[in-house]
Amino acid sequence: MRTTNDHAAASDVGVVPGHWQEAFEGLMSRIASRFPRVEPRRRVRQLISGLLSDLPRKNCWTLAEHAGDATPDGMQHLLHRAKWEADAIRDDIRAYVVEHLHDTEAVLVVDETGDLKKGTATVGVQRQYTGTAGRIENAQVAVYLVYSAARGHAAIDRALYVPRSWTEDPARCRGAGIPDGLAFATKPQLAARMVARALDAGTPARWVAGDEVYGDNPHLRAALEDRRTGYVLAVSSTHPLVTHAGKFQAKTLAARIPERAWQRLSAGAGAKGERYYDWAEVDIHGPTGSLGHWRLMVRRNRRTGELAFYRCFSPRPVPLSALVRVAGRRWTAEETFQASKGPTGLDEHQVRRWTSWHRWVTLAMLAHAFLAVTAAAERRDRPAPDGLIALTGNEIQHLFAALISPVHDLAHRLRWSRWRRQHQARSRDCHYRRQAASQP
Incomplete structure (x- = not known):
C-alpha cells in the first residue's frame, strides 16, 4: 500500500505515479480486444507487469511467481496454446508508438540482434555470426524495425531469421511449429517486408537507415527507391x-x-x-x-x-546535415536492444517454438514501448526539477516496479521453492537416464 508520504516524496522528484498507472491501464485496454477470453486477457496483464518489474531473470517461472500463481502453467499456456494473434498486438504497438512519438521526419531503422542458445531444437537456431557475441556462435537471430523519432524510439516490428538449414528440412520446421511452406528469406528481404508493412499502414517516416548488411543489398535499395x-x-x-x-x-x-x-x-x-x-x-x-x-x-x-x-x-x-542526422539515428536501434534485453526481457525467453517466440518477443516490445512513450510524455509534460536529468525509460521502470510490485507472503515463496526443486530434480533424472541410455 502506498501512503500519502510516498506520493509526496514522489512529487518532490517530479514523479506523478497516478499518471503512469493510468497510462498502463490505457495500454492494457487498448490490446484487450485481441484476447477473446477473459483468462488470457488477465494473464497478459500479469505478464507485462512482470516484464516491467525488477526481476533479475524473466521467464515463465519467475513471471508466474511474481504474479502470485502456484505454477507456471498459466504463463506457458498464454505463450503456447491460448487463442490470440501476436501480429495483431504488433500492429497495436506500431499504432501506439506512432500516436505518441509521431514525427514526419522519423527514421525507420532496420537492424538484427542475436540470442545465444544451446542445443539445436530452438526455432531458427544454428551456428552463425551474431553481433551480440562478435563472433560465430550457436544463436538465434532476428531482424527488428525501430521507429526513431525526435521524442524517442521503440521497436515496432520483428522477424525471426530462419536459416536455410531449417527451411530445407520440413520435418525440423514442423517440429518447431514453423508454418508450412515458409520459404527462406535473407535479412534484407525481412527488412524490406517490415518497412513495406509500416509504410502501407501509414506510418509517418521519411527515411530508412541500416548497416552494411542492408546497404550492400541492391533489392532493398530498389524497393525503397520505388516507394520514393x-x-x-x-x-x-x-x-x-x-x-x-x-x-x-x-x-x-x-x-x-x-x-x-x-x-x-x-x-x-x-x-x-x-x-x-x-x-x-x-x-x-x-x-x-x-x-x-x-x-x-x-x-x-x-x-x-x-x-x-x-x-x-x-x-x-x-x-549534408540532414543525411548526417539520419546516419546518427541508426544507433537508436542499439539503444532499443539494450533497453529491451535487460529491462523488459527481450532475450530472456525460454521458448522453443515459432508461435511462442513471436508472442514473447511481441509482449517484450510492448513493455519497452510503454517505457519509451512514458519517458517522452514526462519530458514533454513534466520537465525535471533543477539539478536532475529527465526521467529515462530505465528509471521509470525501476520506479514503476516499486509502485505496482505485488507483495507475497513467505508461504507463497516457500511453495515456489519446493516447486522449482521438484521440477529441477525431475529434469536432472531425465537427463541422467537419457545419458545412460546413449552409452555403449
Whole structure:
C-alpha cells in the first residue's frame, strides 16, 4: 500500500505515479480486444507487469511467481496454446508508438540482434555470426524495425531469421511449429517486408537507415527507391559506385575527396555530449531512368581517421546535415536492444517454438514501448526539477516496479521453492537416464 508520504516524496522528484498507472491501464485496454477470453486477457496483464518489474531473470517461472500463481502453467499456456494473434498486438504497438512519438521526419531503422542458445531444437537456431557475441556462435537471430523519432524510439516490428538449414528440412520446421511452406528469406528481404508493412499502414517516416548488411543489398535499395522513401544505408569500403567519371569502390572515391570538402558536423547527442565527426559527400549515379538524388557520404573519425561509408538516396535535394542526422539515428536501434534485453526481457525467453517466440518477443516490445512513450510524455509534460536529468525509460521502470510490485507472503515463496526443486530434480533424472541410455 502506498501512503500519502510516498506520493509526496514522489512529487518532490517530479514523479506523478497516478499518471503512469493510468497510462498502463490505457495500454492494457487498448490490446484487450485481441484476447477473446477473459483468462488470457488477465494473464497478459500479469505478464507485462512482470516484464516491467525488477526481476533479475524473466521467464515463465519467475513471471508466474511474481504474479502470485502456484505454477507456471498459466504463463506457458498464454505463450503456447491460448487463442490470440501476436501480429495483431504488433500492429497495436506500431499504432501506439506512432500516436505518441509521431514525427514526419522519423527514421525507420532496420537492424538484427542475436540470442545465444544451446542445443539445436530452438526455432531458427544454428551456428552463425551474431553481433551480440562478435563472433560465430550457436544463436538465434532476428531482424527488428525501430521507429526513431525526435521524442524517442521503440521497436515496432520483428522477424525471426530462419536459416536455410531449417527451411530445407520440413520435418525440423514442423517440429518447431514453423508454418508450412515458409520459404527462406535473407535479412534484407525481412527488412524490406517490415518497412513495406509500416509504410502501407501509414506510418509517418521519411527515411530508412541500416548497416552494411542492408546497404550492400541492391533489392532493398530498389524497393525503397520505388516507394520514393529516402535512405542512408551504410555500405562496405569495397561497395561499387558509379559516377560521371566511371565505376569506383567507395574507399577509392573517399581517397579523392579534397580536404576543404570535409565538414565538422554532429551525428547527434551521445552520453558524453555531441558526437562530432568529419563528413563529406560525393554525387553518384542512380539506376538509369530513375528520378532522385544519390550520394556517397563518408564519415571520418576526427581522432583516428577511420572511415565509414553510406549510400544515400532522397527524392528531393537535402543538405549534408540532414543525411548526417539520419546516419546518427541508426544507433537508436542499439539503444532499443539494450533497453529491451535487460529491462523488459527481450532475450530472456525460454521458448522453443515459432508461435511462442513471436508472442514473447511481441509482449517484450510492448513493455519497452510503454517505457519509451512514458519517458517522452514526462519530458514533454513534466520537465525535471533543477539539478536532475529527465526521467529515462530505465528509471521509470525501476520506479514503476516499486509502485505496482505485488507483495507475497513467505508461504507463497516457500511453495515456489519446493516447486522449482521438484521440477529441477525431475529434469536432472531425465537427463541422467537419457545419458545412460546413449552409452555403449
